[in-house]
Amino acid sequence: MNYVLPILLIAVLVTGLVKRVNVYDGFVCGAKKSIDLSLSVFPYLAAVFVMVNALHASGADVYITKILAPPFSLLGIPQEVVQLILLRPFSGSGSLAILTDVYNTYGTDSYIGRCASVIMGSSETVFYVASVYFAGTKVRHTGWAIPIALACNLLGAVAACLLCRVL
């Protein structure tokens, strides 16, 4: 697996040489676009990070976790990982911190630890991805896209808790 990407990179550059394309010019030209792209994403990132920071610092997330623990347990999700599931759509670094917390409290190889690992691996930071993807477009109504993505995250969590019991 470690060789896939390096070989791919070299293969692209070598193909350029063989086809007598100006590889250097091409790379520079593409790299230049990265500035515009990341700058157009920047204000949206700022908005998301301010929201996540405020949410986490206020302790509101812990409170919401307490309220939502009973319905989640009906789905077979242990209450110890509910906070991870709730914060995951908003923040990658935040949920990684919670994951570390779970590992330190319950151990990496415990059922809770394994559950949390699979939940983390099978979900995405939906709101973060949405803000980055739709930055720079005129899209204001995202319709079903975000609800579907959130539903997938939840399904992933339910499946994770189930699979870790069996496997």
Added chain:
Amino acid sequence: MNTVWTVITVVALAVLTVAQPQNVLKVCLDGCTQAVTTTISLMGIYCLWLGIFEVADRCRLVEGLAKCFAPLNRWLYGRVSRAAEQYISLNMASNMLGVGNAATPSAISAIRETEKGDTLSRSGAMLFVINASSIQLIPTTVIGLRASLGSAAPSDILLPNLIATALTSLCGVALVFCAYGRAR
């Protein structure tokens, strides 16, 4: 996004103001600073991949990739412009190789091609859902963290993780078909 962001931020800031008013400004500023550092590191990632993509494009490699993916893409996304087709193929290839870093710039470029109005189209929704629930072959970050915290079998979660991500991807695609119907 407007409602979600405003409601959550207002509630969180109100709670924070009651609990610890001296920290409100610090918390907000920290968020903005994080955005600056993240943007800089994203710029580096985009720089590498957009550079490589441009070279691949000039070698007509992207065109070939788009041809390989054409049947799958037609079924998933329907009829989209040629440029969008190529970006989507790059995105699918990056996702399959597990290079999340490279998937983002190609997805953003694809969305900019397909979305011209103010309501998200079916193709855009599909692209978003596939990326937000993408199959991850090896969750490197999680395995690394497990190993560093002394797990006896850090990669023990590979199989359940693979099944769970495959399930979420399938379900995501199915839900887009339910909500938007078949691709035209």
